Amino acid sequence: MLVEVLPVAGYPWIPPLSDRIAVVIDVFRATSTMVTALANGCQAIIPVLSTEEAIERRISEPGSLLGGERKALRIEGFDLGNSPFDYTPEKVGGKKVIMTTTNGTRAIQAVADACKVYIASFLNVESIAHAIFRFIEVHKDIRGIAIACSGSEDRFDIPDIVCAGMLIEALGGEMQTNDLGLAAQMLYNIAKADPLEILRKTEHGKLLVSLGFEKDMVYCSTANILPIVPILENGEIIWNMD
């Protein structure tokens, strides 16, 4: 099985998706927040590309909330930002959230045509690896896995790549990878003893700290605390209970 890692949402090259699984990663913070929201009882997340699209979509989704960020900060007039700590059971329990972020929701749209789209973060890497094993066992025609790292405004982002490396390691030794997959494994193997130490030095890590989101950075760097498998289905991200 071939695992191909893509570095940023706007990357000029995407493998053919019709016979591939896609996994979207945006450690800081969109996919970490989506995983957390579902763990806290959120019914579904509807990823959209623009603020305008979010506001328009709410008209057909009464009772839903608006969430997301621009330049890492909550969008004016929105109910929730992009911090996982915004998505408490009290706020999101039983509700849908229409969400737009700078990188994560774009990466989801870029690979939406894959056979199956999973949403991953450090919080749920192992659960995603197990879900992929189960899916491949049933769907023998799957030819590969595309791991779409979101990056940061089309810039390569170490947190996403290290998380991709962790996922490849969890998938085990029989996977072939492209060069970025090989690099991701090498970087994960340097970082795994103390991922937070490396993530602190990254551009996005420093940005979060400078904006007062250090707590988010520490939380989003924590591995395997939420056994949740979010998938994209009919344009909505839901908890796959299979």
Next chain:
Amino acid sequence: MLVEVLPVAGYPWIPPLSDRIAVVIDVFRATSTMVTALANGCQAIIPVLSTEEAIERRISEPGSLLGGERKALRIEGFDLGNSPFDYTPEKVGGKKVIMTTTNGTRAIQAVADACKVYIASFLNVESIAHAIFRFIEVHKDIRGIAIACSGSEDRFDIPDIVCAGMLIEALGGEMQTNDLGLAAQMLYNIAKADPLEILRKTEHGKLLVSLGFEKDMVYCSTANILPIVPILENGEIIWNMD
């Protein structure tokens, strides 16, 4: 000084270039071949984007040679391929070569507007670092260095990134980097004991071996054997003797 590494020629994000130095890297094989050609007495290399452009350009450059590749193989009717071993003193001595390659010449065009454009490879990393130091000392207004890795048909390429990491290390500890620069240094530090061992495992390394170019792969992975500083000047790559 900020060092920003770009992963592929067609990358959607490029820093502002008007106050930056650019360094173009295409280890397998365009920049390695250019450095070798100049070392062997080639007068200048004229990088162009297409086969048609190369053929047309020769009309105004009588006596020049055509060089380059598509899918790693010599273009039909061209005098030279993209192997450094094609560019012998007998063939290129005193001549200009009009050259088009899949990745390297595109990466050169992408950053051609920088204050100064250097052509780097493992073969001449240290000489490029010294040239940058000399340039910065005279031009105090330079704000950063953009290292443009060519990649491989818009796919992330470990050989280019490891070479970028080697260059950043040669530039010394006072450089700030973007995330890809930090990753490049981490990867170089893994690879430096035996770069060839890692480069052999890469997609481009395997492709070269499968096409019978193992000798090229070994040669292009050799560090600091040619003390040459190629620069782009008026659309031509020449040996900067400053």
